Amino acid sequence: MAPRLTSLKRVFSSAFQQVRHNSAPADRKWPEAKNKYVPTSGTYPKGFLVGTSHAGVKASNTTKDDIAMVVSEEPCAASAVFTKNIFQAAPVHTSKQVLTKRHYDGIRGVIINSGCANAVTGSLGLEHASTMSRETDKCFGDVQPESQTLVMSTGVIGQRLPIDKITAAIPKAHAALGATHDHWLAAAQAICTTDTFPKLISRTFTLPSHPETTYAIAGMTKGAGMIHPNMATLLGVICTDVKVAPLALKALVRRANSGTFNSITIDGDTSTNDTVAVFANGAAAPEETPALALPAINFSLEPSVEHQILRIRDCSPDTLAFIKVLTTFMEDLAKLVVRDGEGATKFVTVRVQTDNKYLTAKRVAMSIACSSLVKTALYGKDANWGRILCAIGYAPGIMHSVDFPMFTRAGDPVVYDQVDPKRTSVFFIPSDGSAELKLLVRGEPEAVDEARAKEILEMEDLEILVRLDDGPVAKQDDKPRQNRKRKMIEACVWTCDLSHEYVTINGDYRT
Amino acid sequence: MAPRLTSLKRVFSSAFQQVRHNSAPADRKWPEAKNKYVPTSGTYPKGFLVGTSHAGVKASNTTKDDIAMVVSEEPCAASAVFTKNIFQAAPVHTSKQVLTKRHYDGIRGVIINSGCANAVTGSLGLEHASTMSRETDKCFGDVQPESQTLVMSTGVIGQRLPIDKITAAIPKAHAALGATHDHWLAAAQAICTTDTFPKLISRTFTLPSHPETTYAIAGMTKGAGMIHPNMATLLGVICTDVKVAPLALKALVRRANSGTFNSITIDGDTSTNDTVAVFANGAAAPEETPALALPAINFSLEPSVEHQILRIRDCSPDTLAFIKVLTTFMEDLAKLVVRDGEGATKFVTVRVQTDNKYLTAKRVAMSIACSSLVKTALYGKDANWGRILCAIGYAPGIMHSVDFPMFTRAGDPVVYDQVDPKRTSVFFIPSDGSAELKLLVRGEPEAVDEARAKEILEMEDLEILVRLDDGPVAKQDDKPRQNRKRKMIEACVWTCDLSHEYVTINGDYRT
Missing domain, CATH: 3.60.70.12 (L-amino peptidase D-ALA esterase/amidase)
Known part of the structure; x- marks a missing residue:
């Protein structure tokens, strides 16, 4: 099962110093780079x-x-x-x-x-x-x-x-x-x-x-x-x-x-x-x-x-x-x-595929998309896949948080989603449709071509692909899953990077 | 029940441009401002x-x-x-x-x-x-x-x-x-x-x-x-x-x-x-x-x-x-x-008090302490209490997240903590022991003295105090709680602000 290569066709023009107003921009005044997002008719x-x-x-x-x-x-x-x-x-x-x-x-x-x-x-x-x-x-x-x-x-x-x-x-x-x-x-x-x-x-x-x-x-x-x-x-x-x-x-x-x-x-x-x-x-x-x-x-x-x-x-x-x-x-x-995310310089698609539950995939995707460390790494064009992995590993509903146990009225603990590190793979999918970059394959780190990683991360649109059920299931699984037709469920979350500009916009003292 | 005024005695010296190494600082070499944290004997x-x-x-x-x-x-x-x-x-x-x-x-x-x-x-x-x-x-x-x-x-x-x-x-x-x-x-x-x-x-x-x-x-x-x-x-x-x-x-x-x-x-x-x-x-x-x-x-x-x-x-x-x-x-x-948090310019104590469960208090405290918006506001010395409130309102285990429902094996939904916006109060507690600054009292916004807020936020140690069960319970509560001795449970979480420096440290391209 090859990862789905999705070409992100729209390119987001860089605008590091974005002009932010307290209310709507004056009639028809927005950065020229954003013209492609504003229709002239409809x-x-x-x-x-x-x-x-x-x-x-x-x-x-x-x-x-x-x-x-x-x-x-x-x-x-x-x-x-x-x-x-x-x-x-x-x-x-x-x-x-x-x-x-x-x-x-x-x-x-x-x-x-x-x-x-x-x-x-x-x-x-x-x-x-x-x-x-x-x-x-x-x-x-x-x-x-x-x-x-x-x-x-x-x-x-x-x-x-x-x-x-x-x-x-x-x-x-x-x-x-x-x-x-x-x-x-x-x-x-x-x-x-x-x-x-x-x-x-x-x-x-x-x-x-x-x-x-x-x-x-x-x-x-x-x-x-x-x-x-x-x-x-x-x-x-x-x-x-x-x-x-x-x-x-x-x-x-x-x-x-x-x-x-x-x-x-x-x-x-x-x-x-x-x-x-x-x-x-x-x-x-x-x-x-x-x-x-x-x-x-x-x-x-x-x-x-x-x-x-x-x-x-x-x-x-x-x-x-x-x-x-x-x-x-x-x-x-x-x-x-x-x-148009505050301070955004990148448009990031986090795509997570699983054989199991949609919610598991979505929880993982959202955890990656919310990680400050992943987002600063993308801003810095750093192929730091360890941070992606780390965010998968602490996703709510997947990591057993000792301080946040959840119980039913009857006191029964909740069921957590199962994610197997040894069946987890992570890829960067370039936005120009060229070949994917393997970062982690079934829990084993790949020798990453840094030059290629840099090339991909220079693009303004980026996709992180995670596969949670890569390869055959573990032997102890007694069900003949190999023979079953595997369904592939996918969740997508879209986010942007975390930039200096975000801190500037949100740290601004009220004047 | 007056909020507990905790004086934070230790003052954290500002060091915007922190020197960060790839491994331990060379023998006995750390910023002079940090000397007060390093003992000379023991x-x-x-x-x-x-x-x-x-x-x-x-x-x-x-x-x-x-x-x-x-x-x-x-x-x-x-x-x-x-x-x-x-x-x-x-x-x-x-x-x-x-x-x-x-x-x-x-x-x-x-x-x-x-x-x-x-x-x-x-x-x-x-x-x-x-x-x-x-x-x-x-x-x-x-x-x-x-x-x-x-x-x-x-x-x-x-x-x-x-x-x-x-x-x-x-x-x-x-x-x-x-x-x-x-x-x-x-x-x-x-x-x-x-x-x-x-x-x-x-x-x-x-x-x-x-x-x-x-x-x-x-x-x-x-x-x-x-x-x-x-x-x-x-x-x-x-x-x-x-x-x-x-x-x-x-x-x-x-x-x-x-x-x-x-x-x-x-x-x-x-x-x-x-x-x-x-x-x-x-x-x-x-x-x-x-x-x-x-x-x-x-x-x-x-x-x-x-x-x-x-x-x-x-x-x-x-x-x-x-x-x-x-x-x-x-x-x-x-x-x-x-x-010593990366890029930290503030040491922030988030104290949450409740009459009910420790875990409710801790979830609220952690949600505030993790909010990028709260942390950038503190960095910017902005008394933006709306962000604090917002983070209380979406705390995991308190907000019913439609995409993250949790169930037991038997399919029973979990019990969420109850937080009543009308009984929630928020204060800034100055680190110099002076009077607290009321931001929200039982769900009603206070007219905030901006000069005083700025004074407090200039300090490097800051405490946010949240009381979840402020004032009398609602009338429909049929239990004679007024007559019961109220227990006060407290959770503290410590965090720092989110600064430009954090983004610089974590966005640095690997060289």
């Missing part, structure tokens, strides 16, 4: 409108739009995934409530502000988030007992929202609604904080049962980064004009999120505000088209649908096609966040 | 001898001693704690075997080399570690079927030991054995890698049953750091001339380790070689003195003794006294490692 889903306005959430921001509104002309199905941090910000509480009370249906859209996270703001913060939702509803002259608008905030933590400024700016964003590329790009800019460029993608697709209909999906995201004195946040808004049954959308979003937005890491810190929301309004669907649905069996997988491979063999071809579209789209959007 | 335990010699493990090291031998004149009780990383180095395997096969008794000492970790070196590596143990035994003319000597290695990972050089150097270290302060200091230097100064402590103590006898305890350690192209390691060797029953020593070392060496973190990476060994030879104990023992009940706590408060009420006053001596000693030794 095809956007029908029936969605986007508007921005200036509230001046941060007092220092006197000109840039910091309010974005994304809405569907008709109330639609929506779902979202939220941070699991126990200190969840007020907008997270509010958005969760909106979705739950409306059963993931009849949602109008989302109102977003940058410049203040409305996090750790007590009961007044909850009122503010609720006010933002309500004021947006009012713009549509359609105030119902249960609010229809999700809320997202990003920026300074522990400070109150200047709610009057925001409520004054919401009708202006509504008045500015439109469906052009410029509207979408302006919104992608308005939600930025420390991002160096706006992150927007759009594309079209068809479904097999009625290939004559063209659907569109578009989305924007903003990066995880920190600026004085706040904690920034990962936010994502994705809109599509396909028709999806609300509860199916919920399951599909969770599933797609696991291998995409939940598979990126910049610095291992989970923010209080992280939210990715998906809206599906069916505006492009021919009238008679049934909503994409999931077989009943899949709903029983909740709430742990993320951990399980959705039993896709039971899904219709249309649903299967949409799963693929959504997952690929979210992956591309999530990768843009890593491209 | 009182060492009776019956222990220490010797060093030059092997030249790293080809570039042509002069400095890189072999250290620490032995008891009479075989003695010994125990050790080891890394839990699944990629355990060969010396870890060998030392474990020696201890187990000899039932933690009849141990002669330890042989240590710096310059090469003998990690991920396959079966030949195991042979090499075993050879080091055997060759030391031979020096004493007392080769038994089961080896008597522990082995530690630190330095480059994935390279073979130059075993012939080492076997030639072992008899030289034996010939150089002695018991003076200079011998001990030379050994503390010989085991260094990226450390900027040798770490050695000694002190004397008495036991209540025979206060006329003076016992001594001495130990050396080396820091966690990385240098091209290797991963360094935490090693510790502690010797005392008190008489301890072997299995009691095992339990006591594990217990003391939990709150000391297992409570420090530089960069969150658990090395493949970490080992802390304690030897107790009883050489100072009057002949009729019984060995310190533990009541039988305590042995039943194994193997999870770390997680449980040793039922010390059943221990003898002598054992209790020794527990205190050993724990304080190991804490002071462990803190020296943090003082």
Whole structure:
């Protein structure tokens, strides 16, 4: 079984001294090297409108739009995934409530502000988030007992929202609604904080049962980064004009999120505000088209649908096609966040393959991607595979941590994943498609060609490939596994390196 | 309940551009600012001898001693704690075997080399570690079927030991054995890698049953750091001339380790070689003195003794006294490692108090101490308490991580610790003993005096205090907890900041 050689085609241009702002970059101003990530046109889903306005959430921001509104002309199905941090910000509480009370249906859209996270703001913060939702509803002259608008905030933590400024700016964003590329790009800019460029993608697709209909999906995201004195946040808004049954959308979003937005890491810190929301309004669907649905069996997988491979063999071809579209789209959007990671000079793919559990592979991949030592070595272009190995060996759920035992209510210890050092192999996969570099083969170190390693590490895109079940199983395994068809499960995590610039950005004294 | 104001008396002198070597600093050469951490004399335990010699493990090291031998004149009780990383180095395997096969008794000492970790070196590596143990035994003319000597290695990972050089150097270290302060200091230097100064402590103590006898305890350690192209390691060797029953020593070392060496973190990476060994030879104990023992009940706590408060009420006053001596000693030794953390400009104590479980407090403390964002903020002297809060909120075992669920064999989910954001308070405790600075009180942000915050953060020693159960319990709690006497449990973790210098040290291309 040869390692899968994945060519990473996009090249990330080096920008050691990155310009970081406190809010979105001024209109159309981002480093020239980032132009390749910012689209100049797009095809956007029908029936969605986007508007921005200036509230001046941060007092220092006197000109840039910091309010974005994304809405569907008709109330639609929506779902979202939220941070699991126990200190969840007020907008997270509010958005969760909106979705739950409306059963993931009849949602109008989302109102977003940058410049203040409305996090750790007590009961007044909850009122503010609720006010933002309500004021947006009012713009549509359609105030119902249960609010229809999700809320997202990003920026300074522990400070109150200047709610009057925001409520004054919401009708202006509504008045500015439109469906052009410029509207979408302006919104992608308005939600930025420390991002160096706006992150927007759009594309079209068809479904097999009625290939004559063209659907569109578009989305924007903003990066995880920190600026004085706040904690920034990962936010994502994705809109599509396909028709999806609300509860199916919920399951599909969770599933797609696991291998995409939940598979990126910049610095291992989970923010209080992280939210990715998906809206599906069916505006492009021919009238008679049934909503994409999931077989009943899949709903029983909740709430742990993320951990399980959705039993896709039971899904219709249309649903299967949409799963693929959504997952690929979210992956591309999530990768843009890593491209713009604070201080990043490298885009790193950590791919882990196993014969056993997806979660084992993901835990290993995440442990490598989070290691400061691995990340500084990559920054320094140092083929220090010992650090990769070390990070595999202490991965949570794999290393038996004496200080962090976990028990059930009944006191039973948890089961740890099994990783056999003697069956572990590690490779560098060059981004130019040339031959892999073997670092460790089944637990035995390779004599590494340092010149070749240096060559690979000079590239800005890099892949670390780990195989956890390389070679034949140990003799004592009495099952005839050699004769069984081996399944190969793979987890990917995307990250960046840890640079001087990261320390500079995050160590900056608040001024 | 006022927070405990702990004055951190020792001040860590700033040394932004630290000189880091590939092996121990040349004899008596370390930055002047570190002089205060290096003793000029000491009182060492009776019956222990220490010797060093030059092997030249790293080809570039042509002069400095890189072999250290620490032995008891009479075989003695010994125990050790080891890394839990699944990629355990060969010396870890060998030392474990020696201890187990000899039932933690009849141990002669330890042989240590710096310059090469003998990690991920396959079966030949195991042979090499075993050879080091055997060759030391031979020096004493007392080769038994089961080896008597522990082995530690630190330095480059994935390279073979130059075993012939080492076997030639072992008899030289034996010939150089002695018991003076200079011998001990030379050994503390010989085991260094990226450390900027040798770490050695000694002190004397008495036991209540025979206060006329003076016992001594001495130990050396080396820091966690990385240098091209290797991963360094935490090693510790502690010797005392008190008489301890072997299995009691095992339990006591594990217990003391939990709150000391297992409570420090530089960069969150658990090395493949970490080992802390304690030897107790009883050489100072009057002949009729019984060995310190533990009541039988305590042995039943194994193997999870770390997680449980040793039922010390059943221990003898002598054992209790020794527990205190050993724990304080190991804490002071462990803190020296943090003082010398790579690139460190601050010494940070994270103290977490709870009414509930020790483990909850420790998980929270460790999560804060490991956060890159908290550590860069401290480096930048930024009172960014949002990051502290954020790290509490995603602490493993507290945040329900969707991608890292843990189950028992029977499929039952684990119990997560409960932390209530509305009862969480966060303070900065100045190291000069002046008044604390409130950052968050029971979930509500304080209006922080920025000038005062800056003052506190200018100090090189800093304490972050978190109280998880601040104020009265919520009304829905039906138990009359208000009337119960509240116990206050505390966990401390020591760490340093994350600086530019850390990135420089660890990003250095191997030359």
